[in-house]
Amino acid sequence: MSGPTRIRASVKDGVTEVRMLMSHPMESGLRKGPSGERVPMHYIDEITVRHNERVVLAASFGPSVSTNPYLAFSFAGGAPGDEITVSWRDTGGDSRSDSTRIS
Amino acid sequence: MRRQRRRMLKTVGGLGAVGLLPLRVGDAGAAAATPDLPGFDTRSIDEVIAALGAGRPMDSAEIRITAPPVAEDGRTVSIGVASGLPGTDRIVLLVEKNPVKVVASYTLPDGTAPAIQTRVKMNETSNVYAVVRAGGEFYVARREVRVIVGGCGL
Numbered sequence: 305m306s307g308p309t310r311i312r313a314s315v316k317d318g319v320t321e322v323r324m325l326m327s328h329p330m331e332s333g334l335r336k337g338p339s340g341e342r343v344p345m346h347y348i349d350e351i352t353v354r355h356n357e358r359v360v361l362a363a364s365f366g367p368s369v370s371t372n373p374y375l376a377f378s379f380a381g382g383a384p385g386d387e388i389t390v391s392w393r394d395t396g397g398d399s400r401s402d403s404t405r406i407s
Numbered sequence: 408m409r410r411q412r413r414r415m416l417k418t419v420g421g422l423g424a425v426g427l428l429p430l431r432v433g434d435a436g437a438a439a440a441t442p443d444l445p446g447f448d449t450r451s452i453d454e455v456i457a458a459l460g461a462g463r464p465m466d467s468a469e470i471r472i473t474a475p476p477v478a479e480d481g482r483t484v485s486i487g488v489a490s491g492l493p494g495t496d497r498i499v500l501l502v503e504k505n506p507v508k509v510v511a512s513y514t515l516p517d518g519t520a521p522a523i524q525t526r527v528k529m530n531e532t533s534n535v536y537a538v539v540r541a542g543g544e545f546y547v548a549r550r551e552v553r554v555i556v557g558g559c560g561l
Contacts, residue, residue, distance in 0.1 A: 319520070332506070332507070332528075334506060358516075359516055360516060360518070360519050361513065361514070361515065361516075361519055361523075362513070362514040362516075363511055363512065363513045363514065364511060364512045365510075365511045366507050366509050366510055366511060367507055367528075368502055368505045368507050368508075368509075368510040368511075368527055368528050368529075369510060369511055369525065369526075369527060369528070370482060370483040370484075370525075370526040370527055370528050371482065371483070373525065373526070374524075374525055374526045375523065375524070375525050376523070376524040376525075377513075377515075377519065377520060377522065377523045377524070378519075378520045378522070379518050379519040379520060380518045380519075380520075381518060
Protein backbone atom coordinates (compact mmCIF):
# COMPACT_ATOMS: atom_id res chain seq x y z
CA MET A 305 0.00 0.00 0.00
CA SER A 306 1.12 3.53 -0.62
CA GLY A 307 2.16 5.84 2.15
CA PRO A 308 0.73 9.30 2.75
CA THR A 309 1.35 12.20 0.40
CA ARG A 310 3.67 14.74 1.99
CA ILE A 311 2.26 18.21 1.41
CA ARG A 312 3.68 21.64 2.18
CA ALA A 313 1.56 24.72 1.68
CA SER A 314 2.48 28.25 2.67
CA VAL A 315 0.94 31.61 1.88
CA LYS A 316 2.91 34.75 1.16
CA ASP A 317 1.62 38.04 -0.24
CA GLY A 318 -1.75 36.48 -1.06
CA VAL A 319 -0.31 33.57 -3.05
CA THR A 320 -0.31 30.03 -1.70
CA GLU A 321 2.51 27.80 -2.83
CA VAL A 322 1.83 24.07 -2.69
CA ARG A 323 4.46 21.35 -2.96
CA MET A 324 3.76 17.66 -2.67
CA LEU A 325 5.47 14.32 -2.82
CA MET A 326 3.20 11.37 -3.46
CA SER A 327 4.29 7.89 -2.49
CA HIS A 328 3.85 5.53 -5.46
CA PRO A 329 6.01 3.16 -7.55
CA MET A 330 4.67 4.57 -10.87
CA GLU A 331 5.40 1.33 -12.73
CA SER A 332 5.19 1.84 -16.48
CA GLY A 333 4.80 -1.86 -17.26
CA LEU A 334 8.05 -1.72 -19.28
CA ARG A 335 10.51 -2.22 -16.46
CA LYS A 336 11.90 -5.64 -15.64
CA GLY A 337 12.30 -6.88 -12.09
CA PRO A 338 15.31 -8.78 -10.70
CA SER A 339 13.99 -12.12 -12.04
CA GLY A 340 13.62 -10.73 -15.56
CA GLU A 341 9.84 -10.65 -15.33
CA ARG A 342 8.09 -7.51 -16.40
CA VAL A 343 6.74 -5.51 -13.49
CA PRO A 344 3.06 -4.90 -14.22
CA MET A 345 1.89 -1.42 -15.10
CA HIS A 346 0.71 0.48 -12.02
CA TYR A 347 0.73 4.25 -11.79
CA ILE A 348 -1.25 7.22 -10.50
CA ASP A 349 -3.37 8.49 -13.37
CA GLU A 350 -5.51 11.18 -11.76
CA ILE A 351 -4.90 13.73 -9.09
CA THR A 352 -6.93 16.59 -7.67
CA VAL A 353 -5.81 19.33 -5.29
CA ARG A 354 -8.39 21.26 -3.30
CA HIS A 355 -8.21 24.42 -1.24
CA ASN A 356 -10.98 23.84 1.30
CA GLU A 357 -13.67 22.56 -1.12
CA ARG A 358 -12.48 24.35 -4.25
CA VAL A 359 -10.39 22.52 -6.87
CA VAL A 360 -7.18 24.47 -7.51
CA LEU A 361 -5.45 21.89 -9.72
CA ALA A 362 -6.50 18.76 -11.58
CA ALA A 363 -4.00 16.61 -13.43
CA SER A 364 -3.74 13.38 -15.40
CA PHE A 365 -0.48 11.49 -15.19
CA GLY A 366 0.99 8.92 -17.53
CA PRO A 367 3.70 6.37 -16.69
CA SER A 368 6.51 8.82 -17.58
CA VAL A 369 6.03 10.70 -14.32
CA SER A 370 8.84 9.72 -11.94
CA THR A 371 8.47 7.28 -9.07
CA ASN A 372 7.09 9.09 -6.00
CA PRO A 373 5.68 11.97 -8.04
CA TYR A 374 6.65 15.50 -7.09
CA LEU A 375 4.44 18.42 -8.03
CA ALA A 376 4.57 22.11 -7.15
CA PHE A 377 2.30 24.99 -8.14
CA SER A 378 0.67 28.06 -6.64
CA PHE A 379 -2.70 29.76 -6.55
CA ALA A 380 -4.08 33.15 -5.57
CA GLY A 381 -5.69 33.31 -2.15
CA GLY A 382 -5.53 31.01 0.82
CA ALA A 383 -4.99 31.87 4.46
CA PRO A 384 -3.04 30.24 7.26
CA GLY A 385 -5.07 27.36 8.68
CA ASP A 386 -7.01 26.67 5.45
CA GLU A 387 -7.06 23.06 4.35
CA ILE A 388 -5.21 21.72 1.32
CA THR A 389 -6.23 18.23 0.20
CA VAL A 390 -4.44 16.07 -2.36
CA SER A 391 -6.39 13.11 -3.76
CA TRP A 392 -5.16 10.58 -6.27
CA ARG A 393 -6.34 7.44 -8.00
CA ASP A 394 -4.14 4.85 -9.68
CA THR A 395 -4.55 2.34 -12.50
CA GLY A 396 -5.00 -0.46 -9.95
CA GLY A 397 -8.10 1.23 -8.57
CA ASP A 398 -6.39 2.37 -5.35
CA SER A 399 -6.86 5.90 -4.17
CA ARG A 400 -5.98 8.06 -1.26
CA SER A 401 -6.52 11.54 0.07
CA ASP A 402 -4.25 13.50 2.40
CA SER A 403 -4.57 16.97 3.86
CA THR A 404 -2.52 19.65 5.47
CA ARG A 405 -3.07 23.20 6.73
CA ILE A 406 -1.63 26.25 5.03
CA SER A 407 1.12 27.76 7.15
CA MET B 408 14.15 -8.93 -29.85
CA ARG B 409 11.31 -8.28 -32.20
CA ARG B 410 9.06 -10.49 -30.09
CA GLN B 411 9.92 -8.56 -27.02
CA ARG B 412 9.11 -5.34 -28.75
CA ARG B 413 5.68 -6.65 -29.68
CA ARG B 414 5.01 -7.50 -26.07
CA MET B 415 6.06 -4.08 -24.99
CA LEU B 416 3.86 -2.50 -27.62
CA LYS B 417 0.90 -4.50 -26.37
CA THR B 418 1.45 -3.40 -22.81
CA VAL B 419 1.63 0.20 -23.72
CA GLY B 420 -1.30 -0.28 -26.05
CA GLY B 421 -3.32 -1.21 -23.01
CA LEU B 422 -2.91 2.29 -21.69
CA GLY B 423 -5.32 3.59 -24.25
CA ALA B 424 -7.97 1.19 -23.02
CA VAL B 425 -7.51 2.19 -19.40
CA GLY B 426 -8.39 5.65 -20.62
CA LEU B 427 -5.13 7.19 -19.57
CA LEU B 428 -5.19 10.97 -19.55
CA PRO B 429 -8.29 12.57 -21.00
CA LEU B 430 -6.10 13.01 -24.00
CA ARG B 431 -7.13 10.17 -26.20
CA VAL B 432 -3.56 9.10 -26.58
CA GLY B 433 -4.61 6.15 -28.64
CA ASP B 434 -7.35 6.72 -31.10
CA ALA B 435 -8.06 7.05 -34.76
CA GLY B 436 -4.74 7.49 -36.57
CA ALA B 437 -2.56 5.02 -34.72
CA ALA B 438 -5.33 2.51 -34.24
CA ALA B 439 -5.99 2.34 -37.94
CA ALA B 440 -2.35 1.61 -38.74
CA THR B 441 -1.81 -0.91 -35.95
CA PRO B 442 -5.18 -2.15 -34.74
CA ASP B 443 -3.88 -4.12 -31.76
CA LEU B 444 -1.60 -1.39 -30.48
CA PRO B 445 -3.76 1.66 -30.09
CA GLY B 446 -1.77 3.55 -27.48
CA PHE B 447 1.82 3.13 -28.51
CA ASP B 448 3.47 6.27 -29.69
CA THR B 449 5.09 5.10 -32.88
CA ARG B 450 3.69 8.35 -34.15
CA SER B 451 5.71 11.51 -34.49
CA ILE B 452 5.51 14.12 -31.77
CA ASP B 453 3.44 16.28 -34.14
CA GLU B 454 0.89 13.51 -34.52
CA VAL B 455 0.70 12.96 -30.78
CA ILE B 456 0.18 16.68 -30.19
CA ALA B 457 -2.51 16.76 -32.87
CA ALA B 458 -4.20 13.80 -31.15
CA LEU B 459 -4.47 15.89 -27.98
CA GLY B 460 -6.88 18.04 -29.91
CA ALA B 461 -4.27 20.75 -30.21
CA GLY B 462 -4.01 20.63 -33.99
CA ARG B 463 -0.81 22.37 -35.06
CA PRO B 464 -0.01 24.67 -32.16
CA MET B 465 1.84 27.93 -32.72
CA ASP B 466 5.36 28.28 -31.34
CA SER B 467 5.40 30.67 -28.43
CA ALA B 468 8.28 32.36 -26.67
CA GLU B 469 5.88 33.06 -23.80
CA ILE B 470 6.16 29.46 -22.62
CA ARG B 471 9.23 28.83 -20.52
CA ILE B 472 10.49 25.32 -19.91
CA THR B 473 13.04 25.01 -17.15
CA ALA B 474 15.18 21.90 -17.08
CA PRO B 475 18.76 20.97 -16.42
CA PRO B 476 20.72 21.16 -19.70
CA VAL B 477 22.23 17.82 -18.74
CA ALA B 478 20.38 15.31 -16.57
CA GLU B 479 22.58 12.81 -14.75
CA ASP B 480 19.77 10.41 -13.96
CA GLY B 481 16.94 9.85 -16.44
CA ARG B 482 14.72 8.33 -13.77
CA THR B 483 14.08 11.70 -12.24
CA VAL B 484 14.54 14.89 -14.22
CA SER B 485 13.18 18.14 -12.76
CA ILE B 486 11.09 20.02 -15.29
CA GLY B 487 9.19 23.26 -14.88
CA VAL B 488 6.73 24.87 -17.28
CA ALA B 489 5.53 28.47 -16.94
CA SER B 490 3.21 30.20 -19.36
CA GLY B 491 3.05 33.95 -19.83
CA LEU B 492 0.05 33.61 -22.15
CA PRO B 493 -3.12 35.23 -20.79
CA GLY B 494 -5.97 32.80 -20.17
CA THR B 495 -3.76 29.72 -19.81
CA ASP B 496 -5.98 26.92 -18.51
CA ARG B 497 -4.17 23.78 -19.54
CA ILE B 498 -0.56 22.61 -19.73
CA VAL B 499 0.51 19.29 -21.27
CA LEU B 500 4.06 18.04 -20.85
CA LEU B 501 5.59 15.60 -23.37
CA VAL B 502 8.93 13.84 -23.84
CA GLU B 503 9.55 13.09 -27.50
CA LYS B 504 11.70 9.98 -27.12
CA ASN B 505 9.84 8.22 -24.32
CA PRO B 506 7.78 5.09 -25.13
CA VAL B 507 4.76 7.05 -23.87
CA LYS B 508 5.31 10.62 -24.97
CA VAL B 509 2.58 12.31 -22.97
CA VAL B 510 3.89 12.75 -19.43
CA ALA B 511 1.07 14.67 -17.77
CA SER B 512 -1.75 17.10 -18.39
CA TYR B 513 -2.63 19.83 -15.91
CA THR B 514 -5.92 21.70 -15.76
CA LEU B 515 -5.62 25.10 -14.12
CA PRO B 516 -8.77 26.75 -12.81
CA ASP B 517 -9.05 30.54 -12.48
CA GLY B 518 -6.73 31.79 -9.78
CA THR B 519 -4.13 29.06 -10.23
CA ALA B 520 -0.80 30.32 -11.56
CA PRO B 521 0.04 28.99 -15.06
CA ALA B 522 3.18 27.26 -13.84
CA ILE B 523 3.97 23.76 -12.63
CA GLN B 524 7.05 21.90 -11.53
CA THR B 525 7.47 18.15 -11.58
CA ARG B 526 9.93 15.31 -12.08
CA VAL B 527 9.81 13.04 -15.10
CA LYS B 528 11.44 9.91 -16.45
CA MET B 529 13.52 10.28 -19.60
CA ASN B 530 14.69 7.28 -21.55
CA GLU B 531 17.38 9.15 -23.46
CA THR B 532 18.39 12.61 -24.64
CA SER B 533 15.25 14.19 -26.05
CA ASN B 534 13.24 17.29 -26.67
CA VAL B 535 10.75 18.12 -23.94
CA TYR B 536 7.57 19.79 -25.21
CA ALA B 537 5.05 21.94 -23.38
CA VAL B 538 1.70 22.43 -25.07
CA VAL B 539 -0.39 25.21 -23.56
CA ARG B 540 -4.01 26.11 -24.12
CA ALA B 541 -4.68 29.81 -23.64
CA GLY B 542 -7.82 31.66 -24.64
CA GLY B 543 -8.97 28.56 -26.51
CA GLU B 544 -5.83 28.44 -28.70
CA PHE B 545 -2.92 26.03 -28.46
CA TYR B 546 0.74 27.00 -28.27
CA VAL B 547 3.93 25.00 -27.96
CA ALA B 548 7.52 25.32 -26.81
CA ARG B 549 10.36 22.79 -26.75
CA ARG B 550 13.69 22.37 -25.09
CA GLU B 551 16.35 19.72 -25.40
CA VAL B 552 17.49 17.85 -22.31
CA ARG B 553 20.60 15.69 -22.51
CA VAL B 554 20.41 12.52 -20.45
CA ILE B 555 23.54 10.74 -19.23
CA VAL B 556 21.95 7.58 -17.81
CA GLY B 557 18.51 6.78 -19.21
CA GLY B 558 15.51 5.87 -17.11
CA CYS B 559 16.32 2.27 -18.04
CA GLY B 560 13.04 0.74 -19.22
CA LEU B 561 11.38 3.49 -17.23
